[in-house]
Each structure stands twice: as C-alpha cells, then as structure tokens.
Amino acid sequence: MTPRVLISDKMDPRAAAIFRERGIEVDEITGKTPDELAAIIGDYHGLAIRSSTKATARLLDHATNLKVIGRAGIGVDNVDIPAATARGIVVMNTPFGNSITTAEHAIALMFALARQLPEADASTQAGKWEKNRFMGVELTAKTLGLIGAGNIGSIVASRALGLKMKVVAFDPFLSPERALELGIEKVELDELLKRADFITLHTPLTDQTRGILSREALARTKKGVRIINCARGGLIDEAALKDALDSGQVAGAALDVFETEPATASPLFGTPGFISTPHLGASTTEAQVNVAIQVAEQMSDFLLLGGVTNAINMPSLSAEEAPRLKPYMALAEKLGKLLGQVLGDQVRGVSIEVEGAAAALNQKPITGAVLAGLMGTYSQTVNMVNAPILAKERGLDVKEVRHEREGDYHTLVRVTASTPTGDRCVAGTLFGNSAPRLVDIFGVAVEADLAGHMLYIVNNDAPGFIGSLGTALGEAGINIATFNLGRRAAGGEAVALVAVDDPVTPEVVARLCALEGVREVVPLSF
Numbered sequence: 374m375t376p377r378v379l380i381s382d383k384m385d386p387r388a389a390a391i392f393r394e395r396g397i398e399v400d401e402i403t404g405k406t407p408d409e410l411a412a413i414i415g416d417y418h419g420l421a422i423r424s425s426t427k428a429t430a431r432l433l434d435h436a437t438n439l440k441v442i443g444r445a446g447i448g449v450d451n452v453d454i455p456a457a458t459a460r461g462i463v464v465m466n467t468p469f470g471n472s473i474t475t476a477e478h479a480i481a482l483m484f485a486l487a488r489q490l491p492e493a494d495a496s497t498q499a500g501k502w503e504k505n506r507f508m509g510v511e512l513t514a515k516t517l518g519l520i521g522a523g524n525i526g527s528i529v530a531s532r533a534l535g536l537k538m539k540v541v542a543f544d545p546f547l548s549p550e551r552a553l554e555l556g557i558e559k560v561e562l563d564e565l566l567k568r569a570d571f572i573t574l575h576t577p578l579t580d581q582t583r584g585i586l587s588r589e590a591l592a593r594t595k596k597g598v599r600i601i602n603c604a605r606g607g608l609i610d611e612a613a614l615k616d617a618l619d620s621g622q623v624a625g626a627a628l629d630v631f632e633t634e635p636a637t638a639s640p641l642f643g644t645p646g647f648i649s650t651p652h653l654g655a656s657t658t659e660a661q662v663n664v665a666i667q668v669a670e671q672m673s674d675f676l677l678l679g680g681v682t683n684a685i686n687m688p689s690l691s692a693e694e695a696p697r698l699k700p701y702m703a704l705a706e707k708l709g710k711l712l713g714q715v716l717g718d719q720v721r722g723v724s725i726e727v728e729g730a731a732a733a734l735n736q737k738p739i740t741g742a743v744l745a746g747l748m749g750t751y752s753q754t755v756n757m758v759n760a761p762i763l764a765k766e767r768g769l770d771v772k773e774v775r776h777e778r779e780g781d782y783h784t785l786v787r788v789t790a791s792t793p794t795g796d797r798c799v800a801g802t803l804f805g806n807s808a809p810r811l812v813d814i815f816g817v818a819v820e821a822d823l824a825g826h827m828l829y830i831v832n833n834d835a836p837g838f839i840g841s842l843g844t845a846l847g848e849a850g851i852n853i854a855t856f857n858l859g860r861r862a863a864g865g866e867a868v869a870l871v872a873v874d875d876p877v878t879p880e881v882v883a884r885l886c887a888l889e890g891v892r893e894v895v896p897l898s899f
C-alpha cells in the first residue's frame with residue numbers, strides 16, 4: 374500500500390517534492406482547526422509538522438493509521454510523546470537543521486535591545502528624528518549569561534565571543550572540559566543572575582526549567598539587565614517580567630516565544646523596552662530548507678524501509694535484533710529515567726552491567742536506552758542515537774560490563790551512577806522475558822513496575838508511617854494504584870515506591886516531605 378503523508382504546517386516545498394519522488398502520496402493542508410485535523414488524520418501514515426500543529430492525545434486518538442510524526446525543527450513540546458508512544462507512533466525531529474538560524478535570531482534580538490532598534494525605527498519613520506532619545510549600550514566587554522549551553526546555546530556563545538563579550542553559562546550538564554572548549558565560564562544560576570548584563574535562554578521547557586526566570590530570579594538580576602528568549606515560552610514569568618520592565622530592574626526584554634501562542638495579546642505589549650517577534654527563531658530560508666529536506670528523508674526512510682533516525686521515542690535498530698532487544702530497552706530506559714529523576718544533575722558517570730541472559734545480547738542499544746532515559750530528564754532532543762555522543766560531550770563516564778553467569782535472576786540489567794556523594798545503583802529484570810521489573814533501588818530490594826506517575830519516598834522505618842502517607846495522599850485526592858516497600862534493616866532507612874493515578878504537584882510533595890520521618894520525596898513519571 375502506498376504510504377500517505379499529511380504536511381499540516383507551512384513547510385519548504387522541498388519536503389513535498391521528496392515525498393513524491395520517493396513514491397509517497399502527500400497532501401499539504403495547513404491552518405486547520407484541531408477538529409478539522411482530527412476529521413482527516415485517520416487517512417494518513419505520516420504527519421509532518423512544525424510548531425503550530427498540536428499533536429495532542431485527542432488528535433492521536435483519531436490517527437488510527439499514523440506510524441510517524443516528523444517535526445521539521447527541534448522542539449517537540451507540541452507533540453504528546455507519551456500518547457504517541459503508547460499508540461506506537463514514532464516521533465522524529467531534526468535536531469540541528471535550524472540551530473544556527475535560531476542562534477542568529479538571539480544575537481539579532483540582543484543587538485535590537487542594546488540599540489532600541491524597533492523603537493528608533495518607528496520614531497524615525499514617524500518623522501520625529503529623536504536623536505537624543507535613543508542612547509544605547511555597547512556589547513563589547515559586557516557579560517552574556519547563557520541559560521542552557523546545548524546546540525543553540527553554544528552557537529550563541531561562539532558568536533558572542535566574536536563580539537568580544539564575556540560568556541558565563543548555567544547548564545547542569547555542561548562539563549568543565551566542554552566549557553573550556555567553548556571558551557565560556559560555567560557558573561551557578563545565582564552567579565549568572567548577579568553578573569550578566571544580558572541573559573539569553575536556550576533550554577527546553579521541562580519541569581526543571583519552567584519559570585527558571587521567576588519573579589524571585591528576576592529580582593536577583595543585575596539592575597538594568599536585558600533578557601532574550603528564543604527558546605520556549607514558559608521559561609520566564611511574563612507578568613513578573615512586565616513588572617521588572619516597569620520598575621527598571623530589567624532595562625529591556627526580547628521575546629520570540631510566549632507562554633500562549635499565537636500571542637495576540639499580552640500585558641507586555643507596548644511596555645517600553647519590550648521587543649517581540651512571532652516565534653521567528655527558525656524562520657530563515659536556509660533553516661527551512663534544511664529541516665524540510667531532513668524531515669522528509671527521515672520519514673520516507675521509515676515509512677518505506679523501516680529505518681529510524683533522530684527518533685525521540687524509539688531506538689534505532691536493525692530488523693533482526695529488534696524483537697529480542699525491545700523489552701530490555703524498555704527496562705534500561707526506565708532504569709535511566711529513574712536515576713535521572715532521583716539524582717538530577719548529580720550523575721557524573723554510569724556503569725551498565727548485563728547479567729545472565731542479557732549478557733548474550735548486543736549491549737549498545739541497552740546502554741543507549743539507559744542514557745536516553747537518564748538524559749531525557751534534561752533535554753527534549755536526546756534519543757538513542759545521540760545519547761552516547763551527548764554523554765561524551767558532557768563528560769559523563771560510561772562503562773559497560775558483561776557477566777555471563779546468572780545471579781539471583783535469570784537476566785538482569787544493573788545501572789550504577791557515580792555521584793559526588795558516592796555510587797547509587799538500581800537493577801531490573803524481565804518477568805516472562807518481556808515485562809520490565811525493578812528489583813533493587815539503591816541497595817534496597819523491591820519489586821516494582823516502573824510505569825505512569827509514581828513517588829519515590831525515603832523515610833525512617835517506623836510504625837504508622839504508611840497510614841500517615843495514605844492519609845496525606847487521600848486528602849490531596851490522589852489515588853494509590855500500587856505500593857512497594859523495602860528497607861535496609863528494621864527501624865532503619867525504608868524506601869517506598871508508590872504508583873498513583875494522577876501527577877503529584879509540588880505542593881503535595883511539600884506536604885509529604887513534612888510528614889514525620891520522611892527524608893526524601895521525588896515525584897517520578899515513566
């Protein structure tokens with residue numbers, strides 16, 4: 374059967390041309406409402422999008438034939454990845470095609486802020502010739518604070534260094550070696566806020582980065598700072614930014630991205646010192662040609678040959694190995710995710726051991742899945758293909774160990790993370806050679822399915838704790854699905870892994886932390 378692809382956002386015509394050349398039927402239908410899209414999506418095997426189409430769980434419910442979503446660009450926050458994965462839909466992006474262009478937009482906005490270009494242009498074209506109104510600042514010798522030093526952030530850094538700026542960066546995954554190589558100084562967020570004359574954001578929007586420039590953070594900035602956001606809306610508290618511009622704490626702000634897009638109204642509009650562009654970061658001819666060609670090639674390879682490149686939710690695999698490795702990779706990714714969520718940026722290295730039946734398999738995809746799970750907590754664009762390279766770039770020491778002998782389990786994957794405070798180890802097995810199960814968490818034996826929303830709780834083993842935990846969750850309206858307990862020794866440290874039906878908010882986490890005997894509470898999602 375001839376595959377059919379729908380291009381639902383404006384894309385360079387080369388994408389459609391490639392699909393047709395490769396024998397794929399293609400329709401370009403843009404500007405549809407979610408309901409209109411839902412009515413037609415069932416006819417397609419591939420969906421090629423940019424940021425306007427929202428591939429929600431609701432839309433995917435109608436996508437009965439969809440096999441692949443191709444994002445001609447980087448950010449996939451408009452795609453419900455868990456929903457796509459649950460429906461067996463591969464989500465691919467083009468992680469590098471528009472990075473230079475977006476970095477250039479950030480630099481353009483930095484210049485626009487420094488010299489008030491939009492206001493000066495409007496005033497001049499209004500016939501005012503206000504030469505004395507527009508006093509600018511020089512960029513040379515100023516400090517640029519980079520929040521996020523990944524692909525785009527590091528290109529911005531190289532351009533800023535060319536402008537003779539000093540660059541400081543906050544990025545938990547930036548290794549000292551990489552910082553040295555980039556010629557920038559790695560600092561903590563507080564230090565960056567204190568020192569930067571300009572701040573530019575280049576992180577994905579995650580639970581850790583949402584509101585990273587909060588009201589409190591803005592209050593800690595150097596007075597007169599200028600801020601640029603070409604990454605994602607939601608990284609800055611927009612109401613607080615408006616107040617900071619009004620008070621003069623922030624001298625200028627340029628936003629390409631907004632919490633709600635399209636942003637057709639905002640309290641920031643009209644504020645002196647505020648500049649905006651309508652999510653234009655990736656909008657150059659060059660970048661659009663790059664991402665259109667790349668996405669069409671990747672999607673065609675997948676639909677016609679089964680080849681997988683730059684998939685966010687699926688490892689690249691050959692057809693023969695795939696069936697045997699699949700459950701191991703699911704287990705490995707869950708173990709990596711568990712470590713990433715509990716240990717955060719403390720992980721300096723990982724050792725991945727396979728034991729028993731697992732030792733007979735190709736270990737690379739298992740390692741890739743651990744790393745993708747671990748680093749997926751911090752970057753949206755990490756996948757099986759780029760996880761090992763990213764790990765290397767970030768100075769993460771990765772070891773693979775193979776034990777042919779069987780231990781307590783016929784097959785086992787053990788992941789040990791090294792952190793500044795010591796090694797932390799988790800392990801899992803496969804039940805019935807297919808169902809991943811956690812069997813050891815930081816030296817405590819448990820038996821848990823890592824799935825959905827969960828809580829990792831460390832507490833002092835004492836009577837009454839389980840009751841008070843159940844009551845606290847009940848009061849918060851959170852239903853417990855399963856409960857797994859383990860402890861090092863009676864009366865010592867106990868660990869609970871609780872599966873819950875709904876996500877746990879930071880407020881509920883704070884309430885649980887306040888329960889007697891609780892040492893640590895981390896919300897998890899798998």
Ligand SMILES: NC(=O)C1=CN([C@@H]2O[C@H](COP(=O)(O)OP(=O)(O)OC[C@H]3O[C@@H](n4cnc5c(N)ncnc54)[C@H](O)[C@@H]3O)[C@@H](O)[C@H]2O)C=CC1
Pocket residue numbers: 446447448449468471472475520521522523524525526543544545546547575576577578579581582603604605629630652653654655656751752753754755
């Ligand atoms: N405005 C636009 O049109 C465009 C926007 N973007 C957006 O730009 C952003 C960056 O893209 P890339 O550089 O390609 O991504 P990347 O994944 O290469 O880099 C992101 C960096 O953020 C860092 N990071 C993650 N959590 C952090 C935290 N809590 N604090 C500080 N740093 C943290 C990561 O370690 C990583 O180095 C993405 O959100 C992407 O969607 C990308 C292209 C165009």
Ligand SMILES: O=C(O)C(=O)COP(=O)(O)O
Pocket residue numbers: 423424425445446447448449471652653654655656
């Ligand atoms: O690639 C990205 O992450 C972008 O934000 C670009 O968005 P766009 O393709 O221009 O709608």
